[in-house]
Amino acid sequence: MGVSRNSQAERSLLDEVSAVLETAGIDACSRLCCALSGGVDSVVLLDLLVELRSRLGFDLQAAHVHHGLNPSAGAWRDFCVQRCAALAVPLQTFAVEVVRDHPDGLEAAARVARHDALKTVVCDWLVFGHHRDDQAETLLFRLFRGTGVRGAGAMRAVETGAATGPGRLRPLLEVGRRAILVWARRRHLQWVEDDSNRDRRFARNDIRHRILPAIESAFPAASTSIARAATHFREAGALLDELAEEDARRCGGDVLGHAALLRLSDARLANLLRWQARCRGAEASSRARLFEAMRQLRTSGATHPLRVDLGPLSCCAYRGEVWLEWTAAALPAACEVDLSSPTPVSADWGEGRVVFRGVRGEGIARSALACDPGPRLVPRFAGLRLRLAMNRPPRSFKNLCQEAAIPPWMRDRLPVLEIDGRVAWIGGIGVDAAFACPPQAEGVLPEWVPIRS
Structure with a gap:
């Protein structure tokens, strides 16, 4: 027996x-x-x-x-x-x-x-x-x-x-x-x-x-x-993750709408930010840091630039959008871009990307792209200037950022497109007048997407 x-x-x-x-x-x-x-x-x-x-x-x-x-x-x-x-x-x-x-x-x-x-x-x-x-x-x-x-x-x-x-x-x-x-x-x-x-x-x-x-x-x-009890907590955690995923969809995805976020309760907003941090592979920030970020999001205006350190990640807000980014992210490196195709082209840039779409009558004139060497994305550099209109003088990079309300912590990460060694476009600012596409002509419109979606 x-x-x-x-x-x-x-x-x-x-x-x-x-x-x-x-x-x-x-x-x-x-x-x-x-x-x-x-x-x-x-x-x-x-x-x-x-x-x-x-x-x-x-x-x-x-x-x-x-x-x-x-x-x-x-x-x-x-x-x-x-x-x-x-x-x-x-x-x-x-x-x-x-x-x-x-x-x-x-x-x-x-x-x-x-x-x-x-x-x-x-x-x-x-x-x-x-x-x-x-x-x-x-x-x-x-x-x-x-x-x-x-x-x-x-x-x-x-x-x-x-x-x-x-x-x-x-x-x-x-x-x-x-x-x-x-x-x-x-x-x-x-x-x-x-x-x-x-x-x-x-x-x-x-x-x-x-x-x-x-x-x-x-x-x-x-x-x-x-x-x-641990099993019950895991089930509750899974439900909170589902809620966070649904809130993220309603608020815009990886890049969240500031106004939509403010309609969430504090508990749901905190849950959403914690979930996004985990999705990025980051350890959870302290409760004090997280609630300070939430306080500043609620008290600052939708257009007010904001960056709150949460530890490995920072909570950023700019022009009505909110996202998380690595606090100590490496600066983007220069890369060549092939814009010969009429279909949309994208190039990785830091944690985001730059998307180039074929358009008519706006963006960069496609005729200006025929050069050797080809177009390149580069980081900002000393002496960088851009002319937004032919009837206006070139402006320094600092002045352009100030006029566009781009906060200092974002400026080193702005993509700059060089064509034939000259600046043709700066992400978040615009196209240089010398490269602007004439009405009805074929053009290429760059779009900087700071966070990968």
Whole structure:
């Protein structure tokens, strides 16, 4: 009877992991990499993946990160090497340096270094051994730090990868620590023990060894309930994302209409800006910075130039439009533009682009484009001048920007079109009179789109 219960428990754990892999679409073409620390969670995960490899046909490898923070770290690496050799699983090892003065502490610094190393593995999915108790600890840790709804969603079992890296799988996320230990003992597995995991000076360890047990003494199913709450928070976060996407569409897309934004409540405006920041791959700004940007958006006029630093991104407003841009964005580089085609042409310019459309009677005369070398987009330069009308004198770049109400922080990013070595057009300002298209003649109309839509 005992053997039957053991077999049933093992099938249950295998089925749990298999279900997550199947949800992620893992098949014979998938490349999985197990993040192997040598601890019991990752050792059991690797054992389970080896069991499932023949059933699902995926390619399996492992990766171990040597932080160098513990005197036993070398022995842990050697253990992982031996374990993977015994299972015929290829292993990559990484030695990393951990920043000692990280603002969020040594734990966070080690985590950043570990994930930065793992992101370099050539695979489709990184697979982690996080389990239900880890989920409960993560949610409590984030709540104690004042996280929002999205942060309270904690970890996901399946996170699809971005263009720059593999996805992440946590197939044990619905499994308790006790079930993992049972599997390890029944399979006679060995693992390493990291003594730093019991050091309660680290916040997560204190939650694991003191706070969560105290909660569970009053609420025995606390870990399960807390992990379930994380699922509810994730669902709420998904609904907020849907609302933000709908608000963005109604307000204009990536570049938002100032007037439309002001019709949103503070909560929806904050949600929209946070969502846009995440879509740009930026970390969330502080609540204080975000609400200061919202205050200035509401108190300044629609045409008043505005740029509020939110950290990695800045909230910008100009001529009735609002957008987010990188605070320390690199200046655009010069590039040649082929305008020989009658169809619209676009050229990347910084975070945006310049679009050239064929028109009649406006823009730049197409006859002026026949030159060698061809037209070029360049950044502003010293001594830049432009004549907007034949009956007006050339104006300096500074005066042109002042007259067009272009704020100083935008001026270095204005595209300048040179034709035959002369300035023909400046984005946001206009066409030089010497290149202006005569009435009824074929022309090319440049349009600067500052933010990629």
